[in-house]
Amino acid sequence: MRILVIEDDEQTAGYLRKGLKEAGHAVDWSKDGRDGLFMATNERYDLFIVDRMLPGIDGLSIVKVLRSENVRTPILILSALGQVDDRVRGLKSGADDYLSKPYAFSELTARVEALLRRTGGESVETRLSVADLELDLLKRTATRAGQPIELKPREFRLLEYLMRHEGQVVTRTMLLEGVWDYHFDPQTNVIDVHMSRLRQKIDKGFDKPLIQTVRGAGYTLRAE
Amino acid sequence: MRSRLLQSSTFRLSLLYTVIFAVSVFGPFAFIYDETVSSIDREINAAIDAETRGLMTDLERMGGAGLIDVVNERTADPADLDAIYFLADRDKRPLAGNLIEWPRNGVQEGRWYLFEIEAVEGGRETSHHIRSRIEVIPGPYFLLVGRDIHERDKVRNTVRRAVGWALALALGLGIPGGVLMSRRVLGRVDRIAETARQINEGDLSRRMDVGDSGDEFDRLSESLNAMLDRIDRLMTGMRTVSDSVAHDLRSPLTHLRNRIEQALREARDTDDYRKALRAALSDTDRVLTMFNALMTVARAEADMGRQEMERVDLGQVAAGVVELYEPLVEERGMEIAASIAPDAMVRGHRQLLAQAIANLVDNAIKYSPSGERIALTVAVEGAEIRLTVADSGPGIAADSREQALGRFVRLAGRETPGYGLGLSLVAAVAQLHRATLLLEDNTPGLRAVLVLTHA
Ligand SMILES: Nc1ncnc2c1ncn2[C@@H]1O[C@H](COP(=O)(O)OP(=O)(O)O)[C@@H](O)[C@H]1O
Ligand SMILES: [Mg+2]
Numbered sequence: 001m002r003i004l005v006i007e008d009d010e011q012t013a014g015y016l017r018k019g020l021k022e023a024g025h026a027v028d029w030s031k032d033g034r035d036g037l038f039m040a041t042n043e044r045y046d047l048f049i050v051d052r053m054l055p056g057i058d059g060l061s062i063v064k065v066l067r068s069e070n071v072r073t074p075i076l077i078l079s080a081l082g083q084v085d086d087r088v089r090g091l092k093s094g095a096d097d098y099l100s101k102p103y104a105f106s107e108l109t110a111r112v113e114a115l116l117r118r119t120g121g122e123s124v125e126t127r128l129s130v131a132d133l134e135l136d137l138l139k140r141t142a143t144r145a146g147q148p149i150e151l152k153p154r155e156f157r158l159l160e161y162l163m164r165h166e167g168q169v170v171t172r173t174m175l176l177e178g179v180w181d182y183h184f185d186p187q188t189n190v191i192d193v194h195m196s197r198l199r200q201k202i203d204k205g206f207d208k209p210l211i212q213t214v215r216g217a218g219y220t221l222r223a224e
Numbered sequence: 225m226r227s228r229l230l231q232s233s234t235f236r237l238s239l240l241y242t243v244i245f246a247v248s249v250f251g252p253f254a255f256i257y258d259e260t261v262s263s264i265d266r267e268i269n270a271a272i273d274a275e276t277r278g279l280m281t282d283l284e285r286m287g288g289a290g291l292i293d294v295v296n297e298r299t300a301d302p303a304d305l306d307a308i309y310f311l312a313d314r315d316k317r318p319l320a321g322n323l324i325e326w327p328r329n330g331v332q333e334g335r336w337y338l339f340e341i342e343a344v345e346g347g348r349e350t351s352h353h354i355r356s357r358i359e360v361i362p363g364p365y366f367l368l369v370g371r372d373i374h375e376r377d378k379v380r381n382t383v384r385r386a387v388g389w390a391l392a393l394a395l396g397l398g399i400p401g402g403v404l405m406s407r408r409v410l411g412r413v414d415r416i417a418e419t420a421r422q423i424n425e426g427d428l429s430r431r432m433d434v435g436d437s438g439d440e441f442d443r444l445s446e447s448l449n450a451m452l453d454r455i456d457r458l459m460t461g462m463r464t465v466s467d468s469v470a471h472d473l474r475s476p477l478t479h480l481r482n483r484i485e486q487a488l489r490e491a492r493d494t495d496d497y498r499k500a501l502r503a504a505l506s507d508t509d510r511v512l513t514m515f516n517a518l519m520t521v522a523r524a525e526a527d528m529g530r531q532e533m534e535r536v537d538l539g540q541v542a543a544g545v546v547e548l549y550e551p552l553v554e555e556r557g558m559e560i561a562a563s564i565a566p567d568a569m570v571r572g573h574r575q576l577l578a579q580a581i582a583n584l585v586d587n588a589i590k591y592s593p594s595g596e597r598i599a600l601t602v603a604v605e606g607a608e609i610r611l612t613v614a615d616s617g618p619g620i621a622a623d624s625r626e627q628a629l630g631r632f633v634r635l636a637g638r639e640t641p642g643y644g645l646g647l648s649l650v651a652a653v654a655q656l657h658r659a660t661l662l663l664e665d666n667t668p669g670l671r672a673v674l675v676l677t678h679a
Contacts (some may be wrong), residue, residue: 082516083523084575085532102512154547180548184520184579185513187586187646193551 001046001116005029006036006062007078008054012101016049016078019105020112033057040066045073047115052079052090060093067094074115078103084183106217110169117168128163131223133202133210135163142202149201154179158198162211162221171218195219238402246394253387260383264376269336272357275307276369283361291367295320305343308354308370316366326366327354337368353377412441416448428456458526473511480507517645520579521631524652529573533657535679538577538609539568539602545581546600549589557594560585563601568609571679572657580653583646584613584672590640592617592669609676616669625663650674 003025007013010031017027028045030036033056040048040062048066052059063075075095079086082100090098096118097111128135132145140156142149151159158179162170172191176182195211203209212220283291295309299322310321318325323341330339337356342349356370415433422430431452432445487500523529546562553560570577581600588598592615599614620628624635629651634644654661654674662673 083519084573085523085529088532088575102508180544182548182578183575184582185516186548186579186582187642188552188589190548190552193555194548197551 002026002028002044003047003049003112004036004040004043004045005049006033006040006054006059007049007051008032009051012051016108019109023109023112025112031055033059033062037062037065040073041069041071047112048073048075049112050075050077050095052077052081052086060090063090063093063095074118076111076115078108087183104216106169106214107171107173110171110174110217113168114165114170114174117165128160130163130166130221131208131210133163135160144202144206151201155194155198155201158194159202162219165221167220167222169214169217169220174218235402235406238405239399242395242398242402245398246391249390249394250387253383253390257380257383257387261376261380264379268355268371268373268376272355272369272371275309276357276359276367279309279367279369280359280361283367288361288363288365291361292320303345305341305345305352306372308341308356308368308372310366310368310370312366312368314364314366319365321368323368327356327368337370409441416441416445420448423452428452428459454527462522462526473515476507476511476514480504480511483507514643514645517643517649518631520576521645521648521652524576524649524656527656529576529656533571533573535569536572536574536577537568538570538572538611538676539564539566541572541574541577542581542600542602542611545578545585548582549585553589553598556589558589558592558596558598560598560600563599563603565602565604568602568604569679570609570657570676572676573653576653576656580650580674581611581613583650587646587672588613588615588617588670590642591615591636596669604678607678609678611674611676612671614666614669614671616666619665619668619670620663622665628663629661 001024003020005013005016005020005027007016007029008031013029013031017029020027028039028043030039033054035056036050036054037057050059050062054062057065059077059079063077066073066075074097077090077095077098078101079090079098080101087098087100096115099108099111126136126138128137134143135156136142137160140153142151142156142159158175161175161179170178172189173185175191175194176185199209199211203211208224210221210223212222214220279291279294282294286294292311295311298307299309299320302322305322308322310323310326311319312321312326313319316326327337327339327341330337332338335357337358339354339356341352341354343352344350352372353374354370355373356368359367359369361367419430419432431449434445434449435442483500483504487497487504491497491500543562543564546560550560585598585600592598596616599612601610601612601614603610603612618636620635627633628635629647630644631648632644633647634642650672651661653659657676659677660673660675662671662675664671664673
């Protein structure tokens with residue numbers, strides 16, 4: 001996939017490009033807001049990674065301009081401004097995701113993959129299924145191998161999130177944001193407890209577990 | 225050199241007001257004057273006209289001799305000098321009337337002839353101002369009918385004097401009053417300017433004097449003081465943040481540095497390096513977590529985030545947190561009982577409120593022995609909304625509660641994880657929401673109460 005990185009700090013950009021290339025992407029880089037915006041509007045990319053504080057035009061303005069010109073390419077803002085209000089402002093400007101610096105590379109790649117594999121447009125699905133696990137989004141019911149699974153509303157949303165990101169790594173922060181809409185990290189790791197409960201419900205008694213822990217990154221749900 | 229007084233805008237204003245005042249006094253008086261004098265004039269004129277018409281009818285009816293009789297009859301009383309009648313022949317020699325001779329040196333004003341006469345009244349010689357009308361009668365004779373207008377002149381003079389005095393008074397009081405007032409105002413402005421100068425020169429603790437009259441100057445001083453307090457708080461906040469960042473991040477950073485150095489010195493194989501790097505990475509994460517928490521606290525303390533506030537249901541926010549922590553509570557063999565009133569609306573920052581409540585619940589879990597019960601309630605009490613998180617753990621001794629809110633303050637042993645920033649954040653979020661945070665004794669345990677205003 002083709003990714004455009006708009007980032008003025010050379011070291012940060014270098015690290016980012018190297019990592020993304022290793023993950024198999026083609027990466028272009030612009031040091032300057034104006035050039036970056038020019039490249040973004042004139043060439044086809046699958047993802048933009050934009051810093052907020054840039055020479056020329058700042059990152060939020062770039063996002064706004066692109067969105068006002070109907071460029072629908074996913075945008076990930078990468079910024080040193082990492083407070084809740086900064087995030088909210090970033091997402092409001094039209095970006096799809098916001099990651100504050102410094103970040104763990106696993107967090108970045110998880111988010112990049114999620115954005116790249118995002119199905120264009122929110123297609124209105126009524127059922128999700130991974131292997132023998134099925135989720136009825138209308139009736140809000142789950143079954144595994146035909147057997148009904150009792151889920152609390154939040155567990156249902158957690159599972160829905162995992163299934164929509166089938167085969168991808170989702171981090172704890174992504175889950176907190178995507179399922180709970182919390183943009184802070186609780187002091188104690190509560191996500192793991194939720195995950196282990198969900199696991200109990202959908203994997204216990206089946207020889208092929210669907211939920212896997214990805215060390216140092218998060219979780220993934222996939223059909224082996 | 226122009227005096228300060230003349231330069232002061234207050235003086236100029238008071239001068240302007242004095243002039244406006246004078247004009248506004250003068251205006252009505254002038255109107256009254258004009259109305260009074262002209263209505264008297266109209267009356268006099270009408271009387272003269274009526275008199276003349278009457279005499280002319282008499283002349284028609286009774287002829288010249290008859291007219292002489294009538295005039296004589298009307299002027300029979302020599303003391304009555306109000307009404308003047310005079311009939312003269314072609315050479316203006318008197319035929320009848322109460323004038324000795326035809327008036328000379330009078331002035332013609334339209335159809336009116338004005339002149340003065342001297343009369344002896346009660347042994348005193350007095351001068352009378354007469355307005356008259358002259359008719360030429362075929363013969364030819366001259367008939368003069370007049371009225372003494374000195375009453376009118378008296379009224380006119382009275383009114384003129386009154387206007388004069390009023391003006392003099394308006395100016396005489398207005399100008400010194402304005403000067404006095406501007407002195408007073410100038411003095412207060414000067415004091416404010418002086419205080420501002422001192423603050424500017426570095427004495428940041430100086431504040432404007434506030435009187436107790438609650439006037440504009442007191443209000444100005446109050447707002448200036450509020451502004452200065454806020455700036456002060458922001459600066460103190462900033463300083464404490466940088467101080468504590470400098471101070472408290474120094475030790476983990478030193479630790480991190482030592483670890484790296486040691487690895488470079490002692491590591492023998494890649495395995496050693498890998499171990500050292502991993503440890504360094506987790507040290508870095510610790511520093512970052514601390515740093516983020518500190519930033520959140522500092523921002524909330526500096527009142528940043530008030531623009532992001534909205535009407536939120538505190539009950540829903542609390543329920544979300546309970547739901548987030550429930551599995552953890554159960555895993556620890558504890559129980560969390562939530563009692564949440566509906567429609568607990570507040571003006572608040574959803575994320576920060578959730579984070580604050582999460583910190584309270586987190587502490588309750590962390591510091592209570594397993595098997596205990598945590599109670600979270602949201603209650604609407606009139607204009608207040610009270611959120612309570614209560615546990616039955618060891619609690620915090622009464623004299624340490626204030627201290628527990630401080631940054632990096634950890635009262636319990638080092639064995640529980642944490643940075644001592646949890647309650648600092650709760651306190652900062654409370655301050656941002658103009659809410660009160662109370663730490664009470666739950667006998668046993670801690671009861672943390674957030675009192676917010678119902679929106
Ligand atoms: N519910 C509680 N019960 C007993 N002690 C508490 C409780 N909450 C806080 N404390 C005490 O107050 C200190 C400060 O709390 P906090 O600011 O949340 O920091 P941390 O939890 O990271 O230590 C804690 O170290 C602990 O000693
Ligand atoms: Mg705590």
